[in-house]
Amino acid sequence: MHTTIKKVTIKSYLDFAQLIKEYQGSHEENRVFALKHKGALENPSKLVMLWTKTNLFRLRETADSENFLHHFSSVSNLIGFLFLLMGFFAGIGLLSYSGHAPVNIIYYLLFAMMIPLLSMLITIFSMISGGEVSNFFNLFFSLHWVEKFVNLFAFNSKIKTLNSSFPQTLKKWIFIHRLQLFSLLFSVGLLLSLLVMVVSKDIAFSWSTTLNVTPMAFHELLSWVAKPWEFLVPSAIPSVELVEMSQYFRLGETLNKEMVQNADKLGAWWQFLAMVTLIYAIFLRAILWLVSRYAYQKQLEKDFLEIEGMEMLIREFQTPYVSTEAPKVEQHLDIVEETDAQVKQNRRRAFNNIVGWNFSADEIALVNDSKEIKGVHIDIVGGSHTFSKDQEIARQISRTVLLYVKSWEPPTMDFVDFLELLIESKKVDEIHVYPLGTVGRYYASDAKEVAVWKRKIQGLKSKKVWVIDA
């Protein structure tokens, strides 16, 4: 089967988590599914995603992923756009040239390099730490608070609920991954504003600090900052002369005459600032974004396999389905309600006939002696005798009959056939069926066993037959 499923996504995660709560499939169904997709058997995640896709129609409600991804992407687009705008306007603010005082590049460097580097450092701390420590680092990011704020709105409740169902580490990577993207957009906005401002305005750059920093020391610092593009774009490294002529003292709010004379040269700073933004705010952030994306994907794949119910499903995919049950529904026997209608507690001492069903003559003699019962005729039926011989005996029996049976041997239809011969015989008045226990128990029978006999005899509905329960 051709499939486009390649890697685990938030959609596959949410779809499976929702589906498995409502439908697990039987081991048989799941194993059959796995055998039908043998090619994917070695890749459990892929097989599970295929299974999810096949069974998604079973969901009673709209897939959570649809809502989540719709809201999540809308909110993300909005926040992303806001970050881009924020970057752009922050750049505009930083590069605004009042005409009185030049633009201080230190302030721009702070936004384009220092803060991004600090933020990236905290991001790395958050990446390598876990649990509460990681949560603590995340508090330093504005995105954390933006998300908290967005979560207050009702429209975001679905995202909030589903988001809270993700494992802690996965939530961390979702956050870090988004954070890198938004920070990247902020930096792009910053760079755009620099380019727009450079093109549309004549900006006079300068550097100014209260600290006692000489132009040489400042140049050395900037050369160190510009190391990454030293050979690639040498024109984007400010010269010592430029640094010297760009130093601005606020005293008296007047511009240095030398600065005014070299105003055209001061604009050369923009290349340096653009490269700072490109390398420190954009390039490094892009690397971090790629790293976070990789880590997020790995975490998603790991957590996907740990969703409740996943282990069982994969086990069912991989384990041969063994069944031992019967496919046919059993035909149930109608049990006759037990009554005491044809039961005698007291037995007679004498009978015209004593018949032993599956007993030997010696055994009957022993029982009669033990129970002090006398009979005029004693016969043996059942056992290895033929049925025709039993028929002959039945024909000779008359008046009262005591029929010894083994209580532990339940009445077979063979016995019932013989009993019916006696019932139908007009010569026979009364038949007493006496279930006896084993010799070892002095013929005492078990109540459960006698109950079986009672039920069978009552089922015959004959007023002639009695069961002795003594």
Added chain:
Amino acid sequence: MRNNKENVNDYPKFAVVGHPNKGKSSIVSSLALDDSVQIGDTPGTTQIKRGFPLKVDGKIIYELFDTPGFQRARRVLAWLNEQDAVSADKRSDVVREFVATHRHDDKFRDEIELLEPILDGAGIIYVVDASKPYGPEYEVEMEILRWCGQPSMAILNLIGDEDYRDQWKSALGHYFRMVRTFNPIEATFRDHMDLLESMAQLKEEWTKEIKVAITILDELHQQKVEQTIDAIVDNMIKTLSLVYKQEIKGEKATSKEEEDAKQGYRQQIMEYEKAQEKAIEFIWNHRSIEKIENVLVLDEVGLFSKESASIFGLSQNELILTGASAGAITGAGVDLMLAGHTLFIASLVGGVVGGVGAMFGFNNLYSLEILGQNLGKRELSIGPMKNLNFPYILLGRALYHASVIAKRSHALRESIKLEDEEFYTEQIINTEMRKKLEKVHIQLRKGEGPSNELLDEYKKVISRSFLGLLRE
């Protein structure tokens, strides 16, 4: 996978036959690991033959047939004897003729049902109750089976207290190649496998398939053990890390609110335990089990509750940081507008003011209402369970229940009586085991998830204990 046509008739079949009420269905139920087989003390409970195939991915490895007991054996034998004398190799044809002649005769319905699978090639497993004396009436049944000419063995089932096995063995030895004792009610998994080994010897051609079946059933047993351990460990993690939260109205929880929350917490734990038990019963194929159990009592276990408040879903600490950040952002805006001339003082001041404001304003903000909605929320949370002994009570109960279920024969129909905790907790979990398990319990009490390595070790310790219980 071979298709069904190919699979017809080329696998071993066994018909479990005998006198009525000698435990045929119990033996099939036990061997087939299926508690849906109807078992009764009324003769004739089984009215039709029922096949129990052992299937692996749809392929039948062997099939057991539960059959009705002999009802008119003497008449069947009489019919067979009435036919023209035939040599031993043709006797099965006479039986086949009997079946064909009487197929629609209601009188021999049970005999037809039990003879059919045998004539179709099934080996004979003749079941007798060896707790009752031998009687010559059985010889009629055994003679009919001998006429069928299929490989056969006898099983001595001890239903009652007495033991007449020696009597039976001397009689059965004349008719069957093998006589084995098997009590389906008490049989362990090992006994089950031993009986299959004996069945494998009935016919040379069947040996290979039955050996395969033994391997499969062994693996299946192992998988069930692993699944049981997983179910127990999952429940331990869920229960021990459970934090039950309930919203409260006032500043402090009332005793009723506290009691309700504790009740909710207990209820949740009991539901978890019930779900775990059901899962384990499902794993061991006991679908229709009835239990008389001792309910988990949590009254004696100290439950710690904690109150917390939030505004907009933010805790007080988060709110302070939010305030500080908001102040700082505002300050940064001012700084930005002034192109950095304020040296970030505005940000700093904004942050401090915001944070301090949030700190002092928490209680005021908490009770603030907007459009009738209170912004603040107070919660009472209970858990994770701090009682040091509770995990062992829970684990002891789980292991005890699982071992009872795993060892229970599928032939048993009466309800299970699960003993009190005192009966098993100390026996199941000793001090050495406690030491090893405690590491995970400490983490769960802290609300932390244990590492995979720790969890593997935890599973191993529980697995060893469970396997020990299964051997008992």
